[in-house]
Amino acid sequence: MYPKIIEEFVRMCDDGYRLGFNEANGGNASYRMAPEEIKKCSEYLDLKNDGDWMSLGCEITGLSNEYFIVTASGSLMRNAGLDVEGTLGIVQLNDTGDAYKIIWGLEGRRPTSEFSAHLLSHSVRKCVSGGHDRVMYHLHPPAVIALTYILDLNDKIFSNALWRSMTECVMVIPDGVGVVPWLCPGSRELANATCEKMSARQAVIWAHHGLYVTGLSFDDAFGKAHTIEKSASIYLDILKTGRPILQTITDTDLRTICLSLGLKINEELLEV
Ligand code: 2HA
Numbered sequence: 310m311y312p313k314i315i316e317e318f319v320r321m322c323d324d325g326y327r328l329g330f331n332e333a334n335g336g337n338a339s340y341r342m343a344p345e346e347i348k349k350c351s352e353y354l355d356l357k358n359d360g361d362w363m364s365l366g367c368e369i370t371g372l373s374n375e376y377f378i379v380t381a382s383g384s385l386m387r388n389a390g391l392d393v394e395g396t397l398g399i400v401q402l403n404d405t406g407d408a409y410k411i412i413w414g415l416e417g418r419r420p421t422s423e424f425s426a427h428l429l430s431h432s433v434r435k436c437v438s439g440g441h442d443r444v445m446y447h448l449h450p451p452a453v454i455a456l457t458y459i460l461d462l463n464d465k466i467f468s469n470a471l472w473r474s475m476t477e478c479v480m481v482i483p484d485g486v487g488v489v490p491w492l493c494p495g496s497r498e499l500a501n502a503t504c505e506k507m508s509a510r511q512a513v514i515w516a517h518h519g520l521y522v523t524g525l526s527f528d529d530a531f532g533k534a535h536t537i538e539k540s541a542s543i544y545l546d547i548l549k550t551g552r553p554i555l556q557t558i559t560d561t562d563l564r565t566i567c568l569s570l571g572l573k574i575n576e577e578l579l580e581v
């Protein structure tokens with residue numbers, strides 16, 4: 310048995326694979342550890358290793374000395390449970406937040422190819438969520454990807470399509486979703502565009518590629534990804550019938566749902 314936080318990380322990878330969100334080496338994830346979780350993992354950690362700092366190429370604001378559990382570049386989420394230390398690892402950032410070292414796992418590997426998107430988004434979400442958002446999860450959900458071929462690539466169009474396709478969607482993403490155009494996987498451009506959207510959203514769609522979500526726990530982040538994909542898939546099912554839409558969830562309905570739960574809907578995205 311690994312510490313609970315590692316087991317929960319593995320479970321999210323496994324769920325992602327089983328639901329068809331993380332085929333082959335598709336997708337990646339990271340988790341910003343809390344001090345008590347670092348303590349619980351301490352018997353595994355090689356904290357004395359002081360020789361192998363890898364440069365991040367820039368200083369990541371607000372993340373100095375943070376510890377992250379992260380998936381390995383090229384690893385398969387399907388294998389997370391079978392090969393925990395080859396699929397995941399723990400990295401520590403230095404005092405200045407511009408270099409990291411591996412202190413557990415990632416055997417013979419480096420952190421995910423999207424590591425810069427993860428760290429930049431952690432930096433933004435740690436600040437805007439008051440430290441609550443800890444998980445970043447990237448997946449390739451088929452219905453979400455399909456929609457990026459037929460809807461205009463903007464936040465308002467996608468947020469409304471998702472909110473109005475299933476009543477509970479707005480409860481999960483009252484801020485809506487951000488949408489970024491196609492950008493090269495693993496690039497700094499994709500990382501920057503994602504972290505810009507993350508300042509106001511907890512979910513970002515990468516056109517023709519996938520989805521990127523944050524959350525305060527694995528349940529929260531995975532639940533968001535699962536709900537968004539379910540709504541997208543219902544939306545596609547509706548389109549596939551070829552029949553006109555006779556009724557839908559209205560702006561008033563969306564406001565009522567949020568009001569009943571004490572949530573604040575992003576008003577800017579309403580009234581399409
Ligand atoms: O293969 O999904 O975006 C990992 C990825 C890169």
Ligand code: ZN
Pocket residue numbers: 335336447448449494518519
């Ligand atoms: Zn991807």
